[in-house]
Amino acid sequence: MSIPPETVSPPPGLSPLEAGDPASIGPYRVVGRIGAGGMGVVYGAQDVYGLCVAVKTVHADFARESRFRETFAREVEMLARANGVSTARLHASDTGAEVPWLAFDYVPGRDLRAHVREFGPLEGGMLHAFALGMAEGLAALHAAGIAHRDIKPGNVILSPDGPKIVDFGIAVEIGTERSADASASYGTPGWTAPERYSGASADPSADVFAWGGLVVLAATGRQPFGSGAAAELARRVREGEFDATGVPEDLLGLVEAALSVDPEQRPSSEELVRALLPAPEAGPEGQPGRPQTTADSLRRMLRDYWRGVDDAGHDPARWATAVGVVSAAGLGASALGSGVMGSGAVGSVGAAGTGAAAGAGTGAGTTGAAAPAAAGSGTATAGGSAAGTANGGLLSGIATSKAGLTGAGVLAVAGLTAGGFVVYNQVSENPSETVAAAAGILEESQGFTARVTRSFSPAHAEEVAERTGTPVDQVVEDSLVEEEYLYSAADQTFLIRGAAMGPDSTAVANHRGELYVYAQGEEDAWPLPERTEPDPSVSPDSVGLTLVTEPLRQLAASGETEAGEGQEGVYTGPTVLGLLDEGAFVETEALARVELDEEGAPLRAEYTTEQREVRIDFEEGDTGVPMEDPQSWALDNGLYWDVVHAPICGSIVSGWPAQQEWDVQASSWDMDCDRAMDIAGVVEDSSGQEDRVAFLFGRFSRGTTRAIDETVACGDGWNLDAGEEPDPGENVAPLSDCRPITNFTEPTEASPEFYDADILPVVLIDFQPRD
Structure with a gap:
């Protein structure tokens, strides 16, 4: 039975199911859509143990072509061999179903670019852990004979457990010749190695080239080759015009070598791992510690340094609730049983990568020793695919397979990642894909x-x-x-x-x-x-x-x-x-x-x-x-704009003739909350901080204006004329806002008590009375 659209409100990160979407795929209960492309749909689903997975399906029209089905089975077989700490791993698949599918973990988090934009570049041990994690993931792929070929920020997810490489849509066997490579022209400008522009066969060194770019972005927040038109990015890549300024010295040499125009000059992924591995932990009484595998060392670094990475709003409980609602509505019947998604059995993938029947709709698909059972027992938390939330992070996950596109008559495809996929010198024949790619641009x-x-x-x-x-x-x-x-x-x-x-x-x-x-x-x-x-x-x-x-x-x-x-x-x-x-x-x-x-x-x-x-x-x-x-732009254009809503950082208590609690609003983009509360604290009580305060000529007849740190002018209530008693019934005088000052000058003999400064008409901090 299929689920009518908008029956269930999906959790964050998923879009609603549409008419005709299955209620279940193999052993997985479908929750919502992660994304869709010209070749199929990727669903968010859960197994019977509550594990969140992403299930990639293929349109039945394409699956009818034997060449495509063979390509899909080959992709599944390759993924079954990937077994790194930092690589997405396959759970189950059925390449023989009417609608072929494969399932990965759903890795919560933001892609690298979204994380850096929101939280800033990585630093110190965390950056080093990221560099090692990416090198370890590539080394695991390369050891399994796989060239990823689309390493880029959108295919790297920063999860709470560590960085993960995802999306193997155009991965191929190492050494595949261009003539036998249906996706040889796919890639993302600015992240594709220069030799791929000249027709080189699939080689791990192209992945290492992209590793160098990832570390530059993670360390600096900038793309190594900047941005611009595809042709200009290709030129910079071919000529080696990258900018690695700001990469720490202990990583810079490896990054520069990885970004070399000559693939022979780049280190291998295994050499990167050896160069980045930390020293082994010492044993008791200074004795050598026990030998550790690369995976052990990486997990230790992640344990020690991986901080400040959230799950971008991912909540498995929300998925379970959504599945429960579907079941209550009577929509939980197995799609396999109804013939919607499969042939009545969950296939397994052996070494040859061919689907085989496993029973009457109850068997759990496996992928050999490299992958856990689809039922979810023993699932490793380090593996998985990915999809960030739609607002907290850009959609990133298992993109629709690009390997069979040429045979399907499609020359370009936008993936499910934010930027999609750009094909050199080719134009998409699919309007939906073309528009999705435009959004990605x-x-x-x-x-x-x-x-x-x-x-x-x-x-x-x-x-x-x-x-x-x-x-x-x-x-x-x-x-x-x-x-x-x-x-x-x-x-x-x-x-x-x-x-x-x-x-x-x-x-x-x-x-x-x-x-x-x-x-x-x-x-x-x-x-x-x-x-x-x-x-x-x-x-x-x-x-x-x-x-x-x-x-x-x-x-x-x-x-x-x-x-x-x-x-x-x-x-x-x-x-x-x-x-x-x-x-x-x-x-x-x-x-x-x-x-x-x-x-x-x-x-x-x-x-x-x-x-x-x-x-x-x-x-x-x-x-x-x-x-x-x-505010500054308006002044430069002869305007004056008031800030009527901005972040509230905290509150202080100040005022005359009575005390009043005031919210502290950071009104300027140049004023963060830590600085705003520091200055507001001086406004509230400057005792012990007199060295930071100087009285200025007041802007208002009964006001006192003080310079704080010789950079900010704040009003702090009203003065009374000599001999005047405060009126107990008078309202509390408003605190003046704080504004930037320039041309700060020392007192003169004529006015020995007051300093002078130019006060700019830009509000840095405003004080709003709290009700």
Whole structure:
């Protein structure tokens, strides 16, 4: 029995099941979708013991071709040999089923790029553990005779247990000649070794080349060859123009050798492992310790240094709950029994990699000694496939198999990872895959700027005109909203300039995971406007890159994407559009028209809903977009913007004539919470910190302004005239905000008690009275 769409709300990291999706695959109960591609679907599922797995399936149409089925069986056989601590491992498979499938662990976490963007580069022992983990994973693959060929950030998951290599979609036997290699042209520019551009056969040294790039990104937050068009990245790779500045000295030599243009100059993965292994632990009384395997040493390093890596919201209990709901609804019948997913048996994979019947729908598939039983007993936590959460991390997992694409008539495919797969000098014939790849290009880019215009649709404008008596043209003009989207991967910032948060707003930003909202203000106004709380539908996650990429991915996933007739690079179809409208985040069904350039990157996107027409024109793509605090940008453009929502870091107690508790708001992008609370502590009580404080000429007639650390000016309440008694009934005087100062000068003889400085009209910290 199949599950109707939207019957069950899936856990984070999974999308809802769709009509026709199976309730179970082999011994696994299906929970939701991890992703889908032109060749099949990857599901999130659980076994009877609650183990979370990812199950990759293949469309029956492709499975009918014997050549494809043989390719799939060969892929399964290769994966069964992979047995590293840091490699994804196979659990079970049935290559003989009507719809072939294979199952891996689901590894929770973010891919390398998403982790570095959110938490910053790895350092010290943790970086060393990462480098060793990646080398160990490659060495395990290479020892098993496998060349991965698509080592890149999206195929490396940082899980709580350590880094994991995933996605073996274009892996081949080492030494496979290009003439026999259906996926020889696949790879990701900037991560593909230079010799692959000239037709070299599959070789482990290409994986080692990518290892060097991974360590550069992990250590610095930068891609070794930067970003840009595929042709430019290929040129830099071939000419060895990489930037490893910032990689620690103890790793730099290995990284530079790995990134050598000449594959003969690169170390092998085993040599990397030997160079990175820590010294063995000493035995009792200084005696030599017992010999340790590479796996033992790696696990010790992970135990000692692997810190600060979460599961990106993954919760097996949520999966179990979802499965329970499905069962309660009577939808848990085995798909194998009904003939949907299999032939009534769970096949096993032996050394030859061929499927074999194992009983009447009850047997557990195995993959030989290298993999645990599908029933879940004895499953090693170190192995697995991967899929990050949709918001906490980009989808990454077992991509649809690329090995049989040529025979299937498809020349390019976007995988389930964020960036998809780029094929050199080829164009996808599958509209859905092409649109998904376009979304990946945006997600993997350095940044972009886009001009956004939206107004009432003609039909809705006519309804409003009839109701209000206003001419239709005037209704459309009055509804027009113009915005600018700016995205910078380096700054981890998505900024919207415009009235996205309502008619009085000027900008909204997600900066390093925090939400900031701005409104039009006046430079000399004081006190500042009170903090406003955004609509509950608005969060940092709803002000982000997904505003641009999710409609593209929904279009690709709709199954109804069509290429524009007679219009090259134009794709149309249904989607779901999310946008910020009058200060709320709303999602609605829309018809999409997307135009791509010659390299597959978006040029413009148009969406029509019942009420809106939205157009996004991409002005600059894959470029380092300069980002600055919107307050500073506004001043440079003759404007003044108030910060009406920003992170609250804590509170202090201060005030006159009575004490008041104040929330401390870090209003500037340059003011983190630790610094904000440090300065606020001086405002609250400067006793013992007099060396940090200097009195300035006050900005207000009854106020005192103090410079703190000669860099920040803060107001700290009101002064009373000599002899004046405070009014007990008077409200507590507001604390002034804190702003940056320049040109700090010593007191003069005319004013020996006061220092002087220029106070800039940018708010660093604001104090909001706590109710």
